[in-house]
Amino acid sequence: MSTVRAVPAAGEMPRLRSLVRVVQTDAHEGPTYVPDEDALYFTSLPRPRVDVKRLQLHGDDLERETRDVTVVRADASGANGMAAGPDGRLVVCEQGSLERPARIALVDPATGAAETLVEEWGGRPLNSPNDVVVKGDGTIWFTDPAYGFLQGFRPEPQLGDFVYRHDPRTGRTSAVTDGFDKPNGLAFSPDERVLYVGDSGANQTPGSFHPARPHRMEAFDVLGGRRLAGRRLLAVIAPGCPDGIKVDGAGRVYVSSLSGVQVFDPAGEPLGEIPVAGAVNFAWGGRDGDVLFITADTAIWAAVLDHPHRLEEA
Numbered sequence: 001m002s003t004v005r006a007v008p009a010a011g012e013m014p015r016l017r018s019l020v021r022v023v024q025t026d027a028h029e030g031p032t033y034v035p036d037e038d039a040l041y042f043t044s045l046p047r048p049r050v051d052v053k054r055l056q057l058h059g060d061d062l063e064r065e066t067r068d069v070t071v072v073r074a075d076a077s078g079a080n081g082m083a084a085g086p087d088g089r090l091v092v093c094e095q096g097s098l099e100r101p102a103r104i105a106l107v108d109p110a111t112g113a114a115e116t117l118v119e120e121w122g123g124r125p126l127n128s129p130n131d132v133v134v135k136g137d138g139t140i141w142f143t144d145p146a147y148g149f150l151q152g153f154r155p156e157p158q159l160g161d162f163v164y165r166h167d168p169r170t171g172r173t174s175a176v177t178d179g180f181d182k183p184n185g186l187a188f189s190p191d192e193r194v195l196y197v198g199d200s201g202a203n204q205t206p207g208s209f210h211p212a213r214p215h216r217m218e219a220f221d222v223l224g225g226r227r228l229a230g231r232r233l234l235a236v237i238a239p240g241c242p243d244g245i246k247v248d249g250a251g252r253v254y255v256s257s258l259s260g261v262q263v264f265d266p267a268g269e270p271l272g273e274i275p276v277a278g279a280v281n282f283a284w285g286g287r288d289g290d291v292l293f294i295t296a297d298t299a300i301w302a303a304v305l306d307h308p309h310r311l312e313e314a
Contacts (some may be wrong), residue, residue, distance in 0.1 A: 010250040011265050013272035015188060015306035022302050023055060023064040027295040030082030033285030034088060034109070040285060040300070041072065041090060041109060041295050043079040052076045052092065052107060055300065062302045073112035077103075078153065079129030081185075081281070086138050091117070093129035097150050098155060102126040104142055104166065108225040118142075120168050120175050124158040131244075131281075136192055137225055141176070143183035143197065150204055163197060165226060177228050181214045185245035185255070186279070188222070190268065195220045195228060196253055198242030217239040217255055219268075223238045234268040244281030246292075248308035254292070256280055261294060261303070274303045284309070 008293040026045040028050075036094035040055045052073040053062060073079070078095030085091045089106040092114070096102030101125065117140070119126060128148030133141050145161045148154025162175040163183050181201025188195055201212035209215075215237050221230040240258030241288050247253055251266040254274075261274040261282060274292065279301075282294040286302075294301040 002170065006014070010252055011269070011271070013070065013226070014248070014252075014308045016274060017304040017306060018302075019276070020062045020302045022057075022062050022293070023066060024299045025053075025055075025066060025069050025071060026297065027053075027055075027300045028297055029080045029094070029281050031281055031283035031293050031295050032084050033283045033293060034084060036141060037109075037286070037292075038287075040283065041082060042219065042300070043092075045297060046078065049075045050077075050079045052079055052082070052090070052112070053111070060306075065299070072109055073107055073114065076107075076114075077105075078128070078148070080129070083132045083134045083140075084174060085134060085220070087138075088148055088284075089197045090251050091132050091134060091140055091304070093132050093142060095128035095130070095154065096126075099146075102144075102148065102154060104129055104140065117168070118164070121159060121162075121164065121175065122167070127157045127159055127161065128154050130183070133186055133188060135225070138168060139141065139206055139226070140168065141186060141195070142166070143180075143186055144198075145182040145184065147182065150206070151206065153280045158278075162165055163308050169194050176226075177220065177231070179231075184241070185243050187245040187247050187253070189247055190213055190242050190251055192225070193222050195264070196245050196247070197224050198237070198255060200241035200243060205242045209240070215265070217242050217245065217253070217264075217268075233264075237262065244279070246282060246284065248284070250308060251309065254282065256282065256294075261292065276303070277299050 017093040030043040081093040100305040127146040146157040166173045184200040202215040220228040243256045256279040292303040
């Protein structure tokens with residue numbers, strides 16, 4: 001006889017069943033899990049170029065070999081954050097270079113072919129898009145900090161460090177909020193009524209940390225599916241700065257730090273941490289949606305949690 005066990009409440013840390021190093025590889029950003037393929041896409045470290053790569057997984061057998069990693073799009077123009085688009089293509093933040101424009105691109109995971117979705121706002125070029133999320137209505141929300149200029153691979157910015165909303169149906173791109181030092185990761189609450197945005201301004205150049213600058217996560221109310229209001233501080237992140245942000249089905253918020261993936265309840269109360277030093281970004285995946293795949297520059301890790309998304313029969 002089976003019994004139904006509820007998903008852990010938003011005020012409880014899900015039990016960490018196991019923590020597995022999936023594969024040793026240069027996985028830096030943009031992890032995106034595609035269920036139909038049981039594959040994880042990610043972007044590599046910029047040494048010297050960035051590639052979009054694919055890791056073929058194999059169900060519950062999480063440990064993989066380097067031969068399971070393949071290149072989807074070579075020299076992907078400084079690709080960073082990614083998300084799965086509704087048409088099966090990857091929505092990719094391409095930070096650009098001194099010669100190539102920064103843009104949000106649509107990349108075919110089968111061929112690597114890319115198409116420009118957004119590359120300017122108000123007639124001015126984007127800075128260096130960092131992270132992206134696709135809302136349930138198909139709109140694309142992304143952050144655009146000026147890290148490319150600070151790191152010497154983009155020209156002087158012509159726009160502020162904004163968060164944008166792009167509607168593919170109308171082709172319109174709108175700046176939805178400003179006032180950030182360096183907006184970074186972003187994620188919606190399960191009902192998409194709240195948008196969480198990280199500010200990693202304390203990290204200006206690789207390896208730097210300026211404690212007086214922001215290293216925090218903020219929350220906004222989403223009004224009418226398109227406007228933001230009620231800006232508020234959710235949590236100050238330490239050690240390090242926030243980068244990747246995700247939520248689970250109970251509304252808990254996961255954010256990366258130097259020591260691992262920190263977990264908060266929707267009000268910003270800390271619940272615990274998944275100990276993966278140097279965690280950069282992460283994505284939910286696995287057959288049951290209970291695996292958090294974490295990119296940490298030198299490897300991909302899998303944190304198997306106690307079913308944060310659904311009811312479980314035991």
